[in-house]
Amino acid sequence: MSTQTTKTEVGSYFISNYPPYSQWTADAISEIEQAFAKPPVACDGQAPPMGLYLHIPFCRKRCKFCYFKVFTNVNADQIERYVSALSSEISLVAEQPIMSGRQFRFVYFGGGTPSFLSVKQLRSLMERLHEHVTWNGAEEVTFECEPGTLSEAKVQTLRELGVTRLSLGVENFSDAILEENGRAHLSKEVYRAWEWIQSAGFPNVNIDLISGMVGETWENWKENIRKTIELSPDSVTIYQMELPFNTVYSKGILEAQREAPVADWPTKREWVRYAFESFQEHGYSISSAYTVIKDPSKVNFSYRDNLWSGADLLATGIASFGHASGVHYQNVPEWDRYLGMILDQGRLPLGRAYRSSPLQLLIREMILQLKRGYLDTPYFQTKFGADIASQWREVWQDYEKDGYVVLRTDDASKVVRIELTMEGLLRADGLLPAFFEPSFRSVRYT
Numbered sequence: 001m002s003t004q005t006t007k008t009e010v011g012s013y014f015i016s017n018y019p020p021y022s023q024w025t026a027d028a029i030s031e032i033e034q035a036f037a038k039p040p041v042a043c044d045g046q047a048p049p050m051g052l053y054l055h056i057p058f059c060r061k062r063c064k065f066c067y068f069k070v071f072t073n074v075n076a077d078q079i080e081r082y083v084s085a086l087s088s089e090i091s092l093v094a095e096q097p098i099m100s101g102r103q104f105r106f107v108y109f110g111g112g113t114p115s116f117l118s119v120k121q122l123r124s125l126m127e128r129l130h131e132h133v134t135w136n137g138a139e140e141v142t143f144e145c146e147p148g149t150l151s152e153a154k155v156q157t158l159r160e161l162g163v164t165r166l167s168l169g170v171e172n173f174s175d176a177i178l179e180e181n182g183r184a185h186l187s188k189e190v191y192r193a194w195e196w197i198q199s200a201g202f203p204n205v206n207i208d209l210i211s212g213m214v215g216e217t218w219e220n221w222k223e224n225i226r227k228t229i230e231l232s233p234d235s236v237t238i239y240q241m242e243l244p245f246n247t248v249y250s251k252g253i254l255e256a257q258r259e260a261p262v263a264d265w266p267t268k269r270e271w272v273r274y275a276f277e278s279f280q281e282h283g284y285s286i287s288s289a290y291t292v293i294k295d296p297s298k299v300n301f302s303y304r305d306n307l308w309s310g311a312d313l314l315a316t317g318i319a320s321f322g323h324a325s326g327v328h329y330q331n332v333p334e335w336d337r338y339l340g341m342i343l344d345q346g347r348l349p350l351g352r353a354y355r356s357s358p359l360q361l362l363i364r365e366m367i368l369q370l371k372r373g374y375l376d377t378p379y380f381q382t383k384f385g386a387d388i389a390s391q392w393r394e395v396w397q398d399y400e401k402d403g404y405v406v407l408r409t410d411d412a413s414k415v416v417r418i419e420l421t422m423e424g425l426l427r428a429d430g431l432l433p434a435f436f437e438p439s440f441r442s443v444r445y446t
């Protein structure tokens with residue numbers, strides 16, 4: 001996200017939450033402990049949907065653009081210790097009163113690279129997890145995969161273990177670009193894995209692409225889209241390359257005081273526009289600022305849609321982010337501390353938290369749902385008692401003038417739906433800070 005300049009500069013970021021992560025503090029940990037110690041806060045007389053996120057922080061290599069908490073060069077003993085800690089953490093979470101008999105509506109194995117685990121490690125992790133929690137009732141179990149970590153047996157195992165949505169980090173089909181950006185996989189590994197994935201029969205398969213990898217050109221981007229359409233995945237997620245502070249590229253750029261070798265924002269947006277239009281010509285529909293889907297009746301994105309509508313998310317694993325009863329929290333990001341808190345002290349590895357005000361909960365849902373491409377104003381009236389069209393009238397009017405939104409009205413001229421135009425959708429992240437409370441507009445995001 002960048003509003004100031006057309007260049008992709010170090011420090012750009014992806015908005016995934018509100019208030020900014022930089023505002024969460026260790027002092028507020030008692031807030032999340034208290035939230036966990038009580039039954040869920042009901043909404044319309046019902047507990048909100050709940051999901052489980054499990055973070056697997058291992059990767060074969062650190063991609064030069066990646067900003068996630070990942071570890072490379074780990075040995076089998078370290079993985080075993082991590083899997084033990086994660087299983088124990090889940091047992092601690094399962095005992096919390098906030099669970100109070102609730103079922104997980106969605107489960108998400110994210111990373112890092114969950115598919116880095118071997119078949120044996122995966123089976124052992126799942127066995128241990130199922131001693132404490134079940135996800136039989138979940139409508140979606142997502143598992144993120146890096147193509148070169150897959151084998152036929154592993155793909156089969158994932159399906160047997162109940163994964164319903166497999167997300168494959170393809171990113172690009174050019175081997176030269178993959179190598180330049182520090183990816184561990186090459187395109188032949190995508191094609192090899194694709195056959196196994198197809199024959200395992202997952203209900204949903206997603207491909208991740210990035211617009212603006214170092215070395216990208218128009219010609220190659222068109223090839224990426226052509227090849228993705230040829231594979232015919234159920235959905236495609238297209239990120240525009242961000243350069244947060246903690247990536248290998250960002251550090252190199254700051255040290256050498258040179259310009260980022262990444263295409264500028266207008267070019268990355270044109271690439272996404274081209275992708276959206278090409279997918280639409282092949283029967284896909286746009287489902288958010290980042291996603292196209294092949295069959296809207298089949299792909300429901302439980303994780304994304306529930307999270308964007310205020311669901312509770314119990315986050316487990318090192319540095320994971322979660323949200324429960326209006327309180328945000330993040331686990332500690334240090335390896336020894338994370339393992340020690342769980343395995344030696346038998347306590348949840350909570351690192352920082354933030355209790356949101358009612359206004360902040362409203363802003364959070366509004367900006368997250370805007371990424372989907374539209375806001376239904378009656379939803380916010382019913383849930384928060386807020387008229388978002390008038391509360392942020394000036395912002396909407398500016399965006400309407402700029403051609404980023406269209407305001408749909410009913411017979412009484414009341415705005416009932418706010419829709420992003422294609423121009424708005426392509427820069428959705430850049431539109432969001434205008435809704436931040438003034439004190440959070442100039443603070444660091446992460």
Ligand SMILES: C[S@@+](CC[C@H](N)C(=O)[O-])C[C@H]1O[C@@H](n2cnc3c(N)ncnc32)[C@H](O)[C@@H]1O
Nearest residue numbers: 065066111112113144145146169208239241242
């Ligand atoms: C956790 S990874 C997916 C699984 C696996 N680790 C992999 O990369 O294949 C999530 C996705 O974030 C995206 N991503 C990572 N760093 C990015 C950046 N700096 N800008 C835009 N997208 C990024 C990539 O598309 C990646 O597939």
Ligand code: SF4
Nearest residue numbers: 059062063066111112
């Ligand atoms: S993009 Fe994926 S594979 Fe690459 S370092 Fe990040 S989490 Fe690991």
